[in-house]
Amino acid sequence: MWVILWTDGLVWLLCVALLLYVGYCLVDAHRRTPWRRVFSQRSAVIAAVVLLAFALIGLLDSLHYRAQLSTTSAEQRYSGEVRSALDWLLPHLRERNEKTYSAPLATHSFMRETIDLADGGVRRVFVRLRYGGAHLADPSQVWTDVVQRAGAGLIAAILGWCVVGLYVRTWYARMPQIKLRTAWCTIGVLSALCVPVLFLSTHYHVFGTDKVGQDVLYLALKSVRTSLAIGTLATLVMLPLGVVLGMMAGYFRGWVDDVIQYLYTTLNSIPGVLLIAATVLMMQVYIDTHPSLFPTAAQRADLRLLFLCMILGLTNWTGLARLLRGETLKLSTLDYIQAAHAFGVSHPRILLRHLLPNVMHLVIISLVMDFSGLVLAEAVLSYVGVGVDPSTTSFGTMINAARLEMAREPMVWWPLATVFIAMFVLVLSANLFADAVRDGFDPRLRHAPSD
Amino acid sequence: MTGYIFRRMLYAIPVLLGVNLLTFVLFFVVNTPDDMARMQLGAKRVTPEAIQKWKVERGYDKPLLWNDTQTGIVQATQTVFFEKSARLFVFDFGRADDQRDIATEMRTRMGPSLALAIPVFIVGMAVNITLALFVAFFRATRIDFWTVVACVAMMSISGLFYIIGGQYLISKLWSLVPISGYIDTLDAWRFLILPVCIGVISGVGSGTRWYRSIFLEEMSKDYVRTARAKGISEVAVMFRHVLGNALIPILTGAVVVIPLLFMGSLVSESFFGIPGLGSYTIDAIQSQDFAVVRAMVFIGSLLYVMGLLLTDLSYTWVDPRVRLE
Numbered sequence: 001m002w003v004i005l006w007t008d009g010l011v012w013l014l015c016v017a018l019l020l021y022v023g024y025c026l027v028d029a030h031r032r033t034p035w036r037r038v039f040s041q042r043s044a045v046i047a048a049v050v051l052l053a054f055a056l057i058g059l060l061d062s063l064h065y066r067a068q069l070s071t072t073s074a075e076q077r078y079s080g081e082v083r084s085a086l087d088w089l090l091p092h093l094r095e096r097n098e099k100t101y102s103a104p105l106a107t108h109s110f111m112r113e114t115i116d117l118a119d120g121g122v123r124r125v126f127v128r129l130r131y132g133g134a135h136l137a138d139p140s141q142v143w144t145d146v147v148q149r150a151g152a153g154l155i156a157a158i159l160g161w162c163v164v165g166l167y168v169r170t171w172y173a174r175m176p177q178i179k180l181r182t183a184w185c186t187i188g189v190l191s192a193l194c195v196p197v198l199f200l201s202t203h204y205h206v207f208g209t210d211k212v213g214q215d216v217l218y219l220a221l222k223s224v225r226t227s228l229a230i231g232t233l234a235t236l237v238m239l240p241l242g243v244v245l246g247m248m249a250g251y252f253r254g255w256v257d258d259v260i261q262y263l264y265t266t267l268n269s270i271p272g273v274l275l276i277a278a279t280v281l282m283m284q285v286y287i288d289t290h291p292s293l294f295p296t297a298a299q300r301a302d303l304r305l306l307f308l309c310m311i312l313g314l315t316n317w318t319g320l321a322r323l324l325r326g327e328t329l330k331l332s333t334l335d336y337i338q339a340a341h342a343f344g345v346s347h348p349r350i351l352l353r354h355l356l357p358n359v360m361h362l363v364i365i366s367l368v369m370d371f372s373g374l375v376l377a378e379a380v381l382s383y384v385g386v387g388v389d390p391s392t393t394s395f396g397t398m399i400n401a402a403r404l405e406m407a408r409e410p411m412v413w414w415p416l417a418t419v420f421i422a423m424f425v426l427v428l429s430a431n432l433f434a435d436a437v438r439d440g441f442d443p444r445l446r447h448a449p450s451d
Numbered sequence: 452m453t454g455y456i457f458r459r460m461l462y463a464i465p466v467l468l469g470v471n472l473l474t475f476v477l478f479f480v481v482n483t484p485d486d487m488a489r490m491q492l493g494a495k496r497v498t499p500e501a502i503q504k505w506k507v508e509r510g511y512d513k514p515l516l517w518n519d520t521q522t523g524i525v526q527a528t529q530t531v532f533f534e535k536s537a538r539l540f541v542f543d544f545g546r547a548d549d550q551r552d553i554a555t556e557m558r559t560r561m562g563p564s565l566a567l568a569i570p571v572f573i574v575g576m577a578v579n580i581t582l583a584l585f586v587a588f589f590r591a592t593r594i595d596f597w598t599v600v601a602c603v604a605m606m607s608i609s610g611l612f613y614i615i616g617g618q619y620l621i622s623k624l625w626s627l628v629p630i631s632g633y634i635d636t637l638d639a640w641r642f643l644i645l646p647v648c649i650g651v652i653s654g655v656g657s658g659t660r661w662y663r664s665i666f667l668e669e670m671s672k673d674y675v676r677t678a679r680a681k682g683i684s685e686v687a688v689m690f691r692h693v694l695g696n697a698l699i700p701i702l703t704g705a706v707v708v709i710p711l712l713f714m715g716s717l718v719s720e721s722f723f724g725i726p727g728l729g730s731y732t733i734d735a736i737q738s739q740d741f742a743v744v745r746a747m748v749f750i751g752s753l754l755y756v757m758g759l760l761l762t763d764l765s766y767t768w769v770d771p772r773v774r775l776e
Binding site for chain 2: 430
């Protein structure tokens with residue numbers, strides 16, 4: 001049975017909107033030029049490919065269903081657990097839980113366990129893991145096995161890469177400006193890194209397991225969706241508020257401007273974390289006092305995630321509004337707007353047809369720039385205790401769970417290292433992409449692209 | 452000038468009133484005090500008497516905006532809005548859930564907060580400006596390119612990792628300074644040096660990049676070209692002409708955060724166990740102490756409004772072209 005969680009629906013809606021925009025850009029040469037400028041930069045192409053890979057994981061994880069329990073009986077019964085397409089694709093990651101911590105690629109437990117000997121005594125030894133490397137008869141063979149499996153993965157990756165290369169060749173002639181070869185090379189590097197990990201993950205815990213024995217790789221993959229949802233869904237609130245209010249303030253001036261300026265000064269004056277904390281606390285009270293509204297735990301966690309996105313959007317629209325207000329103020333004094341007035345064009349039409357297209361580049365730049373900030377903010381908010389629901393896997397909750405284990409001797413470093421790598425790659429590529437978009441769209445930089 | 456300052460301070464009143472109304476709506480209207488009581492006491496087995504007791508203890512048992520049971524002016528004062536929200540204007544924050552006075556608590560915690568925040572602010576700015584000046588001097592060279600790449604990479608690391616990594620490396624592995632804690636004497640530097648360093652390092656990426664763009668913009672102006680044309684050396688141009696003029700946007704941009712230094716930093720204070728306002732706020736959020744959160748929201752917005760005023764004033768101080776009417 002398919003389950004459409006709120007955030008799923010909205011994420012897919014955003015995807016459709018994005019595809020429509022891409023289609024719109026493809027048919028309209030005028031819209032295409034700035035994007036062509038963006039993708040003629042090598043860093044942008046690399047970042048875009050990496051971001052697409054993350055988006056693919058996130059989208060797969062946004063298709064949720066509830067498994068059918070009994071196929072024989074007439075009445076259909078579904079399990080209460082909500083799973084995603086990603087879980088279905090990688091069942092071995094979700095199901096094969098150890099007892100507790102185990103190091104990356106380990107075959108034995110991380111801590112000694114007490115076992116009873118046949119003669120009645122006890123010994124404390126490292127026992128074999130339930131799943132990690134369990135297929136090996138001789139655990140000392142682990143490195144040969146790892147190299148073999150990783151090698152097989154590498155060969156598969158190279159084969160796949162060549163197939164992609166054939167496609168890229170056909171596109172190459174059509175889009176000479178875009179750095180397709182860079183994209184192809186990035187895909188190659190990515191798959192050379194990821195496919196061996198995937199091959200290994202069927203028989204090992206490549207990034208170890210956490211305190212309750214869950215595979216860290218699996219948790220990191222699940223966190224990607226949370227990060228992407230927060231980074232993108234906040235724009236759903238931010239965009240309409242910022243665009244409508246900002247442009248109205250700049251266009252109508254007078255009391256409208258005063259009211260809108262007052263609104264965003266007031267909202268801005270509350271320190272961001274505190275405003276979010278206050279709102280999240282209140283939302284928590286609401287959820288706790290109305291338990292009947294949320295049938296499953298996943299739905300409750302999901303609604304909390306959605307609220308968090310909304311709140312982040314509510315606190316973030318002020319920057320965009322201020323930017324658009326300034327630009328609209330400047331534009332609305334120009335001759336072509338005066339001419340539109342003289343022709344008797346109505347206010348909404350002037351705003352929509354004459355002003356909005358001319359501030360659109362600012363909107364796109366600030367949306368892309370905000371993404372990385374939102375992903376980083378999630379980690380801090382979860383640490384403060386006002387982030388996502390504790391049952392939702394996210395980078396913030398993973399850091400929170402792992403940082404307490406730093407004091408352990410010997411140290412449990414792999415959860416933190418995994419989150420660090422995943423977050424760093426995601427945020428770095430978002431930052432690089434944002435810079436490229438800014439360079440491509442900002443008319444002031446048009447003649448000096450090498451900033 | 453005094454007239455201008457006075458008028459600006461009057462403008463602050465509607466903003467603070469708005470903040471107050473917003474927190475009032477959030478804390479008392481969206482969820483009634485009954486809801487809060489039920490959650491704090493545990494949603495399941497809770498009696499109406501217990502809820503009533505909880506409300507009386509905190510003074511939430513009065514009507515929200517208008518008290519019909521009283522007469523005269525008391526109708527407006529014997530209400531939750533007046534007692535809890537309007538009182539914030541005279542810095543009467545009431546008591547926290549542990550019955551301590553919030554205002555006293557804030558005063559004692561302000562010191563440690565400032566002891567951490569001021570060095571981070573000053574050292575951070577000095578480091579960022581120096582680095583940015585250095586990079587701007589070598590603009591469009593390999594040094595410039597790789598420093599900017601390093602800055603973007605440093606910006607992409609979550610602040611939590613800087614703290615965790617620093618604590619692990621410096622305190623645990625090398626045992627140079629204590630991991631966390633604080634004492635109220637001059638010896639506090641031993642506890643503060645690591646958080647200050649980490650605070651500075653975690654801000655270097657975005658700071659340097661931002662100042663670099665300011666310097667580059669300043670360097671593309673006409674007067675800089677004229678100075679070069681006169682044969683002044685590049686170093687002299689940088690220090691005598693560019694630095695001074697670029698400091699105007701840098702200073703006016705930095706002034707707005709100065710009052711907010713009082714609030715302390717949420718994450719690093721709680722990681723390093725420094726008993727400042729930031730860790731106070733986090734504790735309040737985690738124990739759901741609504742009175743403290745409300746007080747901090749008010750103080751935060753007050754400081755922000757002060758920062759805006761200081762920004763406007765600083766324009767006249769550093770830039771003689773700006774006159775305030």
